[in-house]
Amino acid sequence: xTDQLYYTDYLELDKILDSQHPKSDFKTDEMLFIIxxxxxxxxxxxxxxxxxxxxxxxxxxxxxxxxxxxxIAVHKLKRVVxxxxxxxxxxxxxxxxxxxxxxxxxxxxxxxSGFQSLQFRIIEAKLGLKMDQRYKSNYxxxxxxxxxxxxxxxxxxxxxxEATLKGLVIKWAERTPFFDESLWKEYQSSFxxxxxxxxxxxxxxxxxxxxxxxxxxxxxxxxxxxxxKEGLGEFSVDAMRAVLFIMLYRNLPIFQLPFDLLxxxxxxxxxxxxxxxxxxxxxxxxxxxxxxxxxxxxxxYLEGALRQHYIFKELTEISTFLVERSKLPNLPAAVKEKMxxxx
Ligand code: HEM
Numbered sequence: 001x002t003d004q005l006y007y008t009d010y011l012e013l014d015k016i017l018d019s020q021h022p023k024s025d026f027k028t029d030e031m032l033f034i035i036x037x038x039x040x041x042x043x044x045x046x047x048x049x050x051x052x053x054x055x056x057x058x059x060x061x062x063x064x065x066x067x068x069x070x071x072i073a074v075h076k077l078k079r080v081v082x083x084x085x086x087x088x089x090x091x092x093x094x095x096x097x098x099x100x101x102x103x104x105x106x107x108x109x110x111x112x113s114g115f116q117s118l119q120f121r122i123i124e125a126k127l128g129l130k131m132d133q134r135y136k137s138n139y140x141x142x143x144x145x146x147x148x149x150x151x152x153x154x155x156x157x158x159x160x161x162e163a164t165l166k167g168l169v170i171k172w173a174e175r176t177p178f179f180d181e182s183l184w185k186e187y188q189s190s191f192x193x194x195x196x197x198x199x200x201x202x203x204x205x206x207x208x209x210x211x212x213x214x215x216x217x218x219x220x221x222x223x224x225x226x227x228x229k230e231g232l233g234e235f236s237v238d239a240m241r242a243v244l245f246i247m248l249y250r251n252l253p254i255f256q257l258p259f260d261l262l263x264x265x266x267x268x269x270x271x272x273x274x275x276x277x278x279x280x281x282x283x284x285x286x287x288x289x290x291x292x293x294x295x296x297x298x299x300x301y302l303e304g305a306l307r308q309h310y311i312f313k314e315l316t317e318i319s320t321f322l323v324e325r326s327k328l329p330n331l332p333a334a335v336k337e338k339m340x341x342x343x
Pocket of ligand 1 (some may be wrong): 036037040041046094102112113114115116117120242276279282283284286287291293296297298299302303305306322
């Protein structure tokens, strides 16, 4: 009987529940402050776990779009979305602490700060945020008090150098075979073809231009830049083309999961931003315009990070280049066949 599994042992609750040691006496709200942070860190751990599974799925030359792998990846990312929703709501619990309550123990925390949350930085890095893209990146690049210790700094750099989810999604998009010349032989062009331009993209430029109002005409230049010449951000021309094509023809059976994937990545970005926003408002409410315990400018830094730390911004920009469904060219049978589950 003695070796039967016991709830407390399985969950190692002796360790977890013996890990709350306020620096102040027990009359303050520090217990709440500690438990909230620990709850966040546990959920961060879960998010990292799921991101690793998704990265592993994409870290191959051939993700089976219509088989189980893509569906597992999307399912895991949707779980991340649900966790982030809970993390956003958790801010409300901490806001039951008043600024005066916080002042009771705030100085005892110096110079530590949520800035130093290694797991939060790992989530950002695994998704695809790079040191140099960060707001005030020099805050990250030194090991001053309030910044990272050397070990954490090295860990973040190491993770940044590994394949990020963003990088892997870009490679997957680049590998999609939608515009293989062999599939477009029977395509009926609606507009005279420009030399060397793929037939669909030749038409799309005209269709897009015709869809713009007078004041929007300059957008055609932007379309050319993004889908014909340079790409956008870290997305190459091929990756941007694939992603736009998925968004345009998302009703094709085989595009439903890829479309779900792209929408879920946008959800993740949006929820992380909502968290940054709620956290910034909370910080402002608690400490006004004081500097943070971690030595940044406080609310100013948090606002900058909110503005700048979008990871999948290229995906949201796609919406600039959509046209009404009724204006879309009919796809040739060969393309449709390739894009069906029976191909
Ligand atoms: C009284 C409540 C809180 C206040 C006043 C506060 C304040 C701040 C401030 C001012 C910063 C900027 C860095 C600095 O100079 O310290 C920061 C960063 C951060 N805090 Fe908090 N925080 C609070 C609660 C939390 C909680 C509950 C979490 C949950 C894990 C958290 C996680 C973070 C993270 C991850 C960062 C880095 C954000 C980024 O770089 O985008 N904070 N916090």
